[in-house]
Amino acid sequence: MAANKIEGVRVWPSPESTRVVFDLEQKPDFSYFMLQNPARLVIDLESTDKLNTLPAIPEEHKIIKRMRYSKPKDKKSIRVVFDLLQNAKPVVFALAPTGPYKDRLVVDLYGTQMSVYSNESNSAKRSVERAKDRNIIIAIDAGHGGEDPGSIGPAGTYEKNITLQIAKRLARLVDAEPGMEARLIRTGDYFVNLNTRTVRARERKADFFVSIHADAFSRPEPNGSSVWVLSLRRANSEIGKWLEDTEKHSQLLGGAADVIKDTANEKYLAKALLDMSMDHSMKTGFQVAEEVVSELRKVTKLHKREPQAANFGVLKSPDIPSILVETGFISNPKEEQLLLSGSHQEKLARAIFNSLKQYYWQNPPVDSLFASLKADNPTIHKVQAGESLSVLASRYGVSVEALKRVNSLKSNTLFIGQVLTIPKA
Structure with missing residues (x-):
């Protein structure tokens, strides 16, 4: 009887990588290595029982083709093989129990042929x-x-x-x-x-x-x-x-x-x-x-x-x-x-x-549509309680003198509800 047992396997695909999580009864004792032609990731789990069925991988998946068992290195271990659709960088580590989860073995596979824009449209790229x-x-x-x-x-x-x-x-x-x-x-x-x-x-x-x-x-x-x-x-x-x-x-x-x-x-x-x-x-x-x-x-x-x-x-x-x-x-x-x-x-x-x-x-970036729209439409501000010329000048990135000049103000006094035109910064 093995000391450990796989209770489940979960697959989390993302646009750039895939995470596979083995839920285990106890802390895993593991090792792994990569093989090429074709690309494969091989994981050995010591003193661990097999899960009857490994999950299937969706057809639209871009890194893993399938998961399968292979001949173990000895009678006390099991071997899981990831057949890959492309070369990938593996990161494999154990996680201690937390929240709803027990001990886990986490396998992160990062595709070397993928871009952060892999799932975005050409218009999004442009x-x-x-x-x-x-x-x-x-x-x-x-x-x-x-x-x-x-x-x-x-x-x-x-x-x-x-x-x-x-x-x-x-x-x-x-x-x-x-x-x-x-x-x-x-x-x-x-x-x-x-x-x-x-x-x-x-x-x-x-x-x-x-x-x-x-x-x-x-x-x-x-x-x-x-x-x-x-x-x-x-x-x-x-x-x-x-x-x-x-x-x-x-x-x-x-x-x-x-x-x-x-x-x-x-x-x-x-x-x-x-x-x-x-x-x-x-x-x-x-x-x-x-x-x-x-x-x-x-x-x-x-x-x-x-x-x-x-x-x-x-x-x-x-x-x-x-x-x-x-x-x-x-x-x-x-x-x-x-x-x-x-x-x-x-x-x-x-x-x-x-x-x-x-x-x-x-505060629009100078090359933005907001900047063009703002240039065509001067900013209007309605004075609220607690606001002063210096506060508004700081907020809009203009000088107090410019505010007074554009609005023909003779003093620094403002009134609640007063409407001001904000000059360009």
């Missing part, structure tokens, strides 16, 4: 090319996915499902707005490595990155949404990592990297550009975060009334402004039910969308 009157690209990251369920609510709701539903609603709103375009980091229930999420956003030439999550706590009482931005400490750490990785310098320097031959000078230039880029990203992220908090206040309770700073890995990109939105506490029974509600999800998505649209209408 849309990310920079051109005059281009769309503003919003990368939307649905937290967790696949083998990683995220937090689990009292009624058994998985965070990964809630985040994907809200992300898709947000993407629909963004795509429906002329001049804006959404790019989902994951489009289905599959795992995406945390460190590659911002890489995917960069490959899609994103102007902004928003990550959707649902909070949780050990007690059911906490509730409400919150918005997070990158902490200064994490920002400085990421700048250091980018400086040490000379291959990333070309991403910052563009064509200049081919001209600058002096390595020392390139590093100084990279440091200067990184500092400026990170400053811009953090400032933009914080301004959008303030807008999101303001919009969320209209549709749900707030757990934090101001944007919060943290070390979240998905916020680390120095060249893409980013925020993380905790849409509510899935560990709170009432809020779990709210997060399951389609109407509430739509309200949350619209609050985030309104904030992004408002920010980019006020």
Whole structure:
């Protein structure tokens, strides 16, 4: 009788990779190797009983053709063979029990012939090319996915499902707005490595990155949404990592990297550009975060009334402004039910969308359709309580003098309800 047993096998295909998970009674003792001509991955499991039937692989799958058993290396082990459709890079590791899962053996296969755009249309490919009157690209990251369920609510709701539903609603709103375009980091229930999420956003030439999550706590009482931005400490750490990785310098320097031959000078230039880029990203992220908090206040309770700073890995990109939105506490029974509600999800998505649209209408990239539209239609602002000329000048990126001149103001006094024309920045 073997010491271990396979209780089930689950397959999680994604556009770029496939994850296969073996659910086991105990911690696996395993080894693996690759074979070529044809391409195969071979995994040996020591002292383990076979599962009667291995799952079939869907025909549309792009990496694995089938899974099968083969002659084991000895009587105490079993051998599982993955017949592959192409060369692939395997990453195989064990996972300890957590949440609803027991011990697991995880097999990640990354196709070497696949692109991040493998499942996207030609029009989507063309849309990310920079051109005059281009769309503003919003990368939307649905937290967790696949083998990683995220937090689990009292009624058994998985965070990964809630985040994907809200992300898709947000993407629909963004795509429906002329001049804006959404790019989902994951489009289905599959795992995406945390460190590659911002890489995917960069490959899609994103102007902004928003990550959707649902909070949780050990007690059911906490509730409400919150918005997070990158902490200064994490920002400085990421700048250091980018400086040490000379291959990333070309991403910052563009064509200049081919001209600058002096390595020392390139590093100084990279440091200067990184500092400026990170400053811009953090400032933009914080301004959008303030807008999101303001919009969320209209549709749900707030757990934090101001944007919060943290070390979240998905916020680390120095060249893409980013925020993380905790849409509510899935560990709170009432809020779990709210997060399951389609109407509430739509309200949350619209609050985030309104904030992004408002920010980019006020601060459009110079080559964007928003910039052209804004040039043809001057911005009008209705004064609200607590606003002053200096506050509005800072928000719209103009001077107090310009505001006074365009609106023929003789003093700095404003009145609630007063309508102002905002000059071009």
